[in-house]
Amino acid sequence: MNMLRRTWFTGLLAAAALLAGCAVTPPPAPTPQARAALAPDGKLRVGVYSGSPTSMVTDKNGKPAGVAYDLGHELARWLGVKVELIEYKRVAEVIEAMKIGEVDFTFTNATDARARDVNFTLPLVSLxxxxxxxxxxxxxxxxxxxxxxxxxxxxxxxxxxxxxxxxxxxxxxxxxxxxxxxxxxxxxxxxxxxxxxxxxxxxxxxxxxxxxxxxxxxxLENLAIATPKGREAGLSYLSSFALTVRRDGTLQSAIARAGLRGTAEPATR
CATH class of the missing domain: 3.40.190.10 (Periplasmic binding protein-like II)
Structure with missing residues (x-):
């Protein structure tokens, strides 16, 4: 697969600092089964592609931003693991990588076609x-x-x-x-x-x-967190994460930091 790969490992404190407005209270601890399902290699491999605020861009201070980027770091904080960031040229490559187990987490358009290949949370952003x-x-x-x-x-x-x-x-x-x-x-x-x-x-x-x-x-695109098929043991924890970041302002902080425009009222399901 033709891709650009950059691996950035960050400590838990650095991951937390990336998000303005990140929850200050400790997140709920995952079960060992949920952690193993969502980060099977002991780290969370976050798939991104450059140029989209929903994935990864450079913010006004010259630092990486993006909804996938920030939410990936926040989920890693919840799980108590480090982040491995993997950069691809376009979203289709991220999905292909997830299908073969090279990526654990991304944020993308939750279409019916993609739902046959990956698992999605509830939609969090509509564009x-x-x-x-x-x-x-x-x-x-x-x-x-x-x-x-x-x-x-x-x-x-x-x-x-x-x-x-x-x-x-x-x-x-x-x-x-x-x-x-x-x-x-x-x-x-x-x-x-x-x-x-x-x-x-x-x-x-x-x-x-x-x-x-x-x-x-x-x-309209309805964007959601995506994880690979076969990780069902982590879906309940991931659903709780998605609901929490939407409610506590973490998602809104990621959207603002990325400069995301063109949003519409989010769909629900």
Whole structure:
């Protein structure tokens, strides 16, 4: 598998310090079975990809941030283990790594298709799906995209690729290997728009002068914590973790630190 791998081990105090607003009371102790299920190697392997606030970005102080990054460190604190951070080029690679047991934890779009391969908690964040267009584009809204001659970039292997390929009647989907490549293609006018969740789109727009996120949306993503199949002994503890971080402000702190935009009212189930 083609991936960028960086392993960062942090002590428990350092992990706790990463989260502003982290709970100060000791977390509930996991059973040995739950700890072994969620971190079978004695560490929590957190899968991330760079460029998405829901996964990992660099904050205003030059430090790593992101919902997956911060929640992974917080779960490690709960479990009393260290973190091994593994970086991939795109979300599809993170999911593939989780399917074969190379990753223990990530935070991503909880689709029915992915739920066949990994376990999800309840959805914690909902994001609008939209389009980013380059400076000078005549496109003004999401409703104008599906026209003859329009080429829309998507992350290779992403949910967006599958959905839009099935949905479009005239526009053409153009898979991109990385977010960096997509930004370059937009700037060079080799694609007319890039489609994904608005959290990523606003992050990309910050680095592309004149680029705009179009009005309107073509869908919603419901993001949740994901763990590999076969770890059922840890699911009850993980569900408690998910409910707690949503209630105590830890999730909101991670969202704010990552600069995540484009959120909608979270779905429930």
């Amino acid at each position: 609008e799906l939209g389009y980013l267009v380059p400076a000078g584009s005549s496109l003004q809204s999401a409703s104008e995209i599906d026209r003859a001659g329009i080429q829309v970039g998507v992350s290779q292997g992403s949910t967006s690729q599958g959905v839009l390929t099935r949905t479009y009647k005239q526009a053409q989907v153009v898979p991109q290997p990385t977010l960096k490549a997509a930004a370059e293609q937009l700037t060079a006018r080799k694609i007319d728009a890039f489609a994904t969740n608005k959290g990523i789109l606003y992050e990309m727009a910050d680095g592309l002068p004149g680029a705009r996120v179009l009005d309107g949306r073509w869908g």
